[in-house]
Amino acid sequence: xxxxxxxxxxxxxxxxxxxxxxxxxxxxxxxxxxxxxxxxxxxxxxxxxxxxxxxxxxxxxxxxxxxxxxxxxxxxxxxxxxxxxxxxxxxxxxxxxxxxxxxxxxxxxxxxxxxxxxxxxxxxxxxxxxxxxxxxxxxxxxxxxxxxxxxxxxxxxxxxxxxxxxxxxxxxxxxxxxxxxxxxxxxxxxxxxxxxxxxxxxxxxxxxxxxxxxxxxxxxxxxxxxxxxxxxxxxxxxxxxxxxxxxx
Numbered sequence: 001x002x003x004x005x006x007x008x009x010x011x012x013x014x015x016x017x018x019x020x021x022x023x024x025x026x027x028x029x030x031x032x033x034x035x036x037x038x039x040x041x042x043x044x045x046x047x048x049x050x051x052x053x054x055x056x057x058x059x060x061x062x063x064x065x066x067x068x069x070x071x072x073x074x075x076x077x078x079x080x081x082x083x084x085x086x087x088x089x090x091x092x093x094x095x096x097x098x099x100x101x102x103x104x105x106x107x108x109x110x111x112x113x114x115x116x117x118x119x120x121x122x123x124x125x126x127x128x129x130x131x132x133x134x135x136x137x138x139x140x141x142x143x144x145x146x147x148x149x150x151x152x153x154x155x156x157x158x159x160x161x162x163x164x165x166x167x168x169x170x171x172x173x174x175x176x177x178x179x180x181x182x183x184x185x186x187x188x189x190x191x192x193x194x195x196x197x198x199x200x201x202x203x204x205x206x207x208x209x210x211x212x213x214x215x216x217x218x219x220x221x222x223x224x225x226x227x228x229x230x231x232x233x234x235x236x237x238x239x240x241x242x243x244x245x246x247x248x
Contacts, residue, residue: 001155001156001159002061002064002065003065003123003124004128005061006057006058006061006062006065006124006125007123007124007125007126007127010055010056010057010125011055011056012054012125013125013127014221014223015125015223015225016225016226017126017131017133017134017223018137018226018229018230019226019229019230019232019233020122020125020126021122022230022233022234023050023236023237024118024121024122025118025237026233026234026236026237026238026240026241027043027047027114027117027121027237027240028114028119029241030237030240030241030244031043031111031113031115031118032111032115033241033244033245034114034244035245035247035248036247036248037106037107037110037111038110038247039110039243039244039247039248040110040111040113040114040244041110041113041114042247043114043117043243043244044110044113044114044116044117045117046240046243047114047118047121047240048062048120048121051117051120051121051124051125055121057124057125062120065120066116066120070116073109073112073116076108076112077105077109080104080108081102081104081105128148128149128152129220129221130220132145132149133221150203153203154196154200157196157199158192158196161192161195161196162192165187165191165192166188169184169187169188174187
């Protein structure tokens with residue numbers, strides 16, 4: 001998956017996850033503290049630049065990961081920009097630009113872009129194992145961490161099952177005609193439902209076999225320059241917050 005590949009191959013892979021989490025949190029605060037949409041957009045651009053330029057995440061991969069969220073954000077902004085008036089008596093449907101709609105869209109959209117850039121920075125530079133270790137040090141409930149790990153594993157199981165099934169169907173010309181496409185998609189959904197259920201049941205049996213004795217544990221990576229990384233992240237995060245408060 002794109003996010004996991006970036007998390008393990010980026011330039012800042014060996015940077016302390018606590019430092020990256022601190023910077024991402026400061027970027028979130030800076031985005032929501034921005035007084036104007038332009039300021040929030042500048043914060044988003046700086047954080048995205050740090051991800052692409054600093055961590056050296058490929059721009060194409062960054063855009064592909066961000067695209068679904070951007071489409072969802074665009075749809076949400078359109079719903080804020082327009083108002084719908086339904087006259088029951090006459091049966092008329094009136095769609096018009098909402099009062100202050102453009103200002104609301106600019107404010108919400110720019111801040112959402114800043115928050116998205118902050119979350120993408122953390123996700124694309126930090127593997128899940130490091131995030132789980134960080135959350136465990138922050139006293140996050142172990143049950144929640146176990147659910148995160150299991151759900152994350154099931155995503156890879158689901159992705160592998162989809163790839164294998166589509167490859168097998170394509171080898172038999174299952175997508176050659178519109179009729180075969182519909183038939184193949186039906187078989188794909190049925191096969192995935194069965195496979196995901198069976199593998200989830202296998203994970204449940206494995207957990208019962210060890211009597212659910214304690215949380216899931218992983219080998220944690222060591223970060224030699226954690227103190228230095230925290231200082232740099234604190235300075236960079238403070239600069240973002242001060243910049244958002246200074247620009248008006």
